Amino acid sequence: MGVMALRALVFLVLLGPWAAGAQTPDEPTQRCTRRISQTLGIGYRASLQSLAGATPQSRVRTWLESRDAIATFAGFINARFSPAPGANLAEEGVAAAVRFIVTNKKPWRELFIGRYKINHTNNLITEDPTAPALGYFGSVGWQKRYLGNAPDGLMLTAAYRTMQNTVGLKLLPSAENGEGDVTATGRERAECRGCHFDSPYALDYVARLLPRKVGTGGGARPEKVPVTAQTVFNGVQVRDHEHLVEVLVSSDAFLFRTCRLAFEFVYGRPESACEAAMFDRCVDAFARTGMIQDALASYLEDPQYCEAVP
Numbered sequence: 319m320g321v322m323a324l325r326a327l328v329f330l331v332l333l334g335p336w337a338a339g340a341q342t343p344d345e346p347t348q349r350c351t352r353r354i355s356q357t358l359g360i361g362y363r364a365s366l367q368s369l370a371g372a373t374p375q376s377r378v379r380t381w382l383e384s385r386d387a388i389a390t391f392a393g394f395i396n397a398r399f400s401p402a403p404g405a406n407l408a409e410e411g412v413a414a415a416v417r418f419i420v421t422n423k424k425p426w427r428e429l430f431i432g433r434y435k436i437n438h439t440n441n442l443i444t445e446d447p448t449a450p451a452l453g454y455f456g457s458v459g460w461q462k463r464y465l466g467n468a469p470d471g472l473m474l475t476a477a478y479r480t481m482q483n484t485v486g487l488k489l490l491p492s493a494e495n496g497e498g499d500v501t502a503t504g505r506e507r508a509e510c511r512g513c514h515f516d517s518p519y520a521l522d523y524v525a526r527l528l529p530r531k532v533g534t535g536g537g538a539r540p541e542k543v544p545v546t547a548q549t550v551f552n553g554v555q556v557r558d559h560e561h562l563v564e565v566l567v568s569s570d571a572f573l574f575r576t577c578r579l580a581f582e583f584v585y586g587r588p589e590s591a592c593e594a595a596m597f598d599r600c601v602d603a604f605a606r607t608g609m610i611q612d613a614l615a616s617y618l619e620d621p622q623y624c625e626a627v628p
């Protein structure tokens with residue numbers, strides 16, 4: 319084929335459907351495409367061209383598979399799961415783990431209980447049947463990030479993040495917590511027990527199932543220690559670290575947390591009470607398959623999404 323012919327072909331391919339005489343999509347189609355492409359962080363013009371007569375919402379599943387959409391979603395999840403940027407690459411494995419799960423179409427719970435390893439020099443992820451069933455919670459980078467400062471080495475910060483990430487637990491400790499006796503005995507004081515011992519999500523009991531912080535300063539690191547079963551979550555006997563995360567991701571709270579995250583990603587704000595029907599449809603879809611793609615699509619494919627004011 320001559321260079322000219324090749325050029326012409328490239329030109330035709332670039333022009334796509336319009337070259338073949340297709341109409342420019344109407345205004346509602348453009349608006350809906352713009353909305354979806356902005357949410358997913360994919361190119362608007364390319365998305366519009368890829369429609370080829372189909373409705374934008376019928377393309378959601380395909381667009382969700384694009385690298386850009388997956389990267390956008392991974393960045394969003396990372397921001398929701400982490401209170402601040404990590405100190406180094408090794409502490410920033412969450413976004414890579416999300417990309418791995420979504421790209422490989424694994425159930426969302428695998429993010430938290432999958433057996434995979436994160437290479438901390440490049441955040442490349444490999445499946446590893448010998449790894450603990452702890453997803454990124456099992457990585458040294460993540461554990462180091464949330465070692466915390468408790469004098470007894472209990473990783474209270476990691477315990478809290480584990481529950482915040484999986485079931486959306488939200489506790490607001492006050493700055494005064496650091497005052498006075500902060501040891502386990504100190505945390506049993508009336509003003510501390512509410513969060514540390516007396517709640518179904520008692521931080522101290524949950525932290526006892528995790529590795530412990532050993533060493534100080536730059537040498538501080540997590541170390542796996544023998545643990546004894548703890549009774550948490552209103553009477554559940556939890557055996558160890560792996561069992562803890564398994565229990566968390568098997569709860570209804572995990573379904574709700576996931577559909578809240580999906581809603582926030584799609585709408586850019588938390589859901590309100592009048593959106594309960596949509597929220598329920600997400601929970602049903604997600605409970606059925608366990609796929610985050612189905613949670614996201616339940617909102618993105620809903621007619622309401624493209625009717626809503628941008």
Ligand code: HEC
Binds near residue numbers: 465474495499
């Ligand atoms: C409203 C709930 C709440 C109350 C009340 C509370 N804490 Fe906490 N505490 C937390 C949470 C959540 C964390 C994990 C903090 C984080 O991840 O930033 C934590 C962490 C800690 C840590 C570990 C800090 C670290 O950096 O590793 C200590 C020590 C602690 N709390 C002591 C106390 C003491 C002492 C009191 C009472 C004076 C108290 N807390 C009251 C919620 C609470």
